[in-house]
Amino acid sequence: MSANSNIATAPDVTVLPRVALEDMQLDIDPKSYQALYNKTPFGFTHNLHRLDIFQFDSISELLDRYTGASNDYYVAGSAATAGSAFFEAPHIKLTPKEAIHQLNERSTRILLKRLENHDDRFRRLLDLIIQQIRSIPGGLGDQPILRIQSSLFITSAASTTPLHFDPEVGFFTQIEGDKTYHVYSPDDVREEDLEDFYVRGKVSIGQLDLGERDPGKEQVYNLRAGDGFHQPQNAPHWVETCGSRSISYSCVFETKADRALGRTRAFNYYERKLGMRPTPPGQNSQLDNVKAEAIIPDRLARKVVNRIRHT
Known part of the structure; x- marks a missing residue:
């Protein structure tokens, strides 16, 4: 029996020719990008699944670099339903290297954060992705980026990540397996x-009630290796894997303008607490x-709001 015999495997697929890191490509339609960037989700294709860094042997080696880096990974079971509270899913007290061996035995979701801090090739990939996105007219353009990071999701078949939103702009790519x-x-x-979220001033996930979502605004992406989509800041989403192991990669970032918008909403929180009706962002x-x-800060909120009220 080989050492890796109990690592979950994906269905047999035709081996695709490898692509050099410098030849990575997100095939984004410029018209969709210009019209929908950070407003509405839209799909695209890519070739990241053909890079050496995303082959499973390479990913297995990457897991070794996360030993002792507990702030940079998250291991949990499947959520009971799409509407479950995000952190109600059972926490699994294993390292990613340990958890990878039980994907077939128990529903497991492994999140590796800040890949670029653990492998310089992922830092280079981030740079290339941003260069490509900036090269498309409109959208991000030359806006200063204040925070950027990449993540890798390794998930058992038939697992659910519940509804939430993220405070950053994202480009999500499917590397292996199917994901809805x-x-x-x-x-x-x-x-x-x-407002309730941004007043906390923390980088975290935002909780929402699935029952309050408008079904008419839901978009469903049936992703296979080579598919991807753009996720605007604060776009609610939930995810389910299909019949095999799933591997996905995301690049997310927060611009100076995005962060300022969060501070505006934090201010509106205080206005609303004082009984005012704050002007929604974007109108003025x-x-x-x-x-x-x-x-x-709390002790100055009333003074600042009062000053704006009389200007």
Whole structure:
């Protein structure tokens, strides 16, 4: 019996020719990108699944680099339902290297965060992706990026990640196996929910009630290796894997403008607490800027809001 005999395997597929890292490609339609970037999800294709760094032997070696880096990985079981609370899924007290051996035995979701801090090839991949995205007119353009990171998701068959949203812009790619991605446009989230999230000032996931989502705004992506899609900031989504192991890669980032928008919503939280009706972001850019630049710790919130009320 070989040492890897109990590692979950994917269905037999035709071996595709490898692609050099410098030849990676996201095949994004410029018109979709210009019209929909950070507003509405849209799909694209890619060749990342053909890179050496995403072959399973290479990923297995990468797992060794996460030993002792508990802040950079998350191992959990499947959520009971798409509407479950995000952190209600059972936490699995294993390292990614240990958990990879039980994908066939128990529903397991492995998240490797900040790949670029553990392997320079992933840092180079991030650079190439951003260069390509910036080269398409519109969208990101030359906006300063304040935070960027990549993640790898290794998941058992028939597993569910419950509904949530992320406070960053994302480009998601399927590397191996099939995955069904249910995603909504950001405008399906109430401003009150966004205000409650951004006032905390933390980088985390946002919880939402699946029952409050508008079915008419749901988009479903049936992803196979070579498929991907763009996920706008704050776009609610939940995910389910299909009949085999799934591996996915994402690149997410937060621009200076994205972060300012979060601060505007944090300010609106305080206005709403004072009984006011805050102007939604985007309707008055000058007012948005004033709010984003304001200093609003709890003890000063009333003073700042009162000042804006009388200007």
